[in-house]
Amino acid sequence: MFMDIKQLKYFLTIVEEGQITSAAKRLNMAQPPLSQQLKNLEDELGVKLIERGPRHIELTDAGNILKDRAEQILELSDSTINEINDFKKGFKGKLSIGTVSSSGSVLLNDKISDFRKNYPGVKFEIHEGNTFKILELLNRGIIEVGIVRTPFNSSKFHCKYAEAEPMIAVISKNYYFKTKNSYITIEELKEKPLIIYRRFEQLIHETCLEQGFEPEIFCKNDDARTTLLWANAGLGIGIIPKSAFGLGGNDNLIYKEINNDKLITKVSAIWIKDKYISSMAQKFIEYFGENK
Template identity: 40%
Template sequence: MNLRQLEYFVAVAEEHKITAAAKRLHITQPPLSHEIASLEGELGVRLFVRRPRGVDLTDAGRVLYSRATTILGLCSSTAREVSDVGLGREGTLSVGIISSSGGQVPNEQMLPLVDDYPKLSLDLREGNTYEVLEMLRRRVVELGVVRTPFADDGLTCHYAEPEPMAAIIPPNMACGDRDGVVSLDELAGKPLVIYRRFEKLLRSLFDGRGLHEFVACVNDDARTTCVWSAKGFGIGLVPESFLSLVNLGSATVKRVEEDALTTRMAVVWPEDRELSPLARRFVDMFDAAYATGE
């Protein structure tokens, strides 16, 4: 007894006619009759009572029909589940994510993930870039969404396009004479609010130009930078895309006009680790929105 025989048997049982069942199955009548006779011979019982206008199930046939529909339904649902897992439509994906990613991740290209609820769920673990990389190392998460600069040794990295930094200038301060942009020279000597990962880069840039850098506040989160800056403690420097997530009150925002002071979002994972289908789907969605080909 095989699945094809059960499918043929169910079709005959539901259509009550060999000819109608053959049409439903898109086969001719002789092979269908042969398979039903073979099934009856294998089981040693009659499954149908032949009548002038069709066939009806015997008692044995009714038992087999109940089991066959269950078996075929289970096979169908199993095939769908296996396909869903293989296509990344089912399962739980653990992602380490930084706060400053919110302007780019999630995005519209990732909305199809919602269509797969409740079979699919996302387990988001938040931290700064260094903490997310440590989560990857300890296998707490499968993917990391981080921001440059970071050490990419041993990592597979898919980058978004570079984005400029923005200066958040509180109402009690002024910086630069132009609307919308400010230079590194104009930021020199001003009290800056930065998060720690940009400390070395900024120091290198200021020193390289012979400019005075005044860091008034160092922290570990873009949200903290925005809050302290908006409240008047200094000029905050954050990735431009992050600004869409915060209310800066009456603070002024200007793009930092400095090619060397840019940052990039990246989805990363250990290069020796094979991604699950769900993780690969997430990466593909990121690439569809931001891929640079690197």
């Protein structure tokens, strides 16, 4: 008995398409040779893999077993080829990562500078967007590593976190606050026009409700830099992660840390579980975040 990679690819394409005709079109081949390949595979294994229905094929129990194993075998095959290519190239080539706007000062720290010094042959391709876009780019395989900020659903990903940081209230210098302290409580934001990053809306809303008031959301947006610009114009109080303060125009701004245990966030490097990532990406992750 002998199965080759091509047979497994043909079989999985049939399963994915649900029809031999559609699978043949996708594979750019005629239907009879593909049907013959399936028959040869069934003959070699001595079992029926597929039941042909009037519109769609149905997998037998043996077919389901082969489907699971074939996916694993092809993933291992692709990973092996990629690892060999990495070995041949050395640490050279392009590393595609995705970042949210508020990760800037966390990403561009001394550790990443050290990575650049140690691996000068690595070039970067950066894709920017909100967290949902970064997760989509990861799932589509366009980027290898995403740099996102909590909270997010981490169930599908490996994560390496940077140090936790507080949220801050970003305020125009002429904005009046009773306290002279470097921090404020969440209650001091009551009845104040707030400018917030949309992803933090639920967290901010729930935290304010716990303190007995409904926040006055003046502006929601998808970029920390927009929050800074609007706050800098004196239009309201921006709420952003502390490390994002230096991202935009802030010549007219001061900030105060919000003293609340729930308004804490972390930047995280994430990559998909059980999926190959290049040696470059692995090294990049080693240099990211807290040492553990």
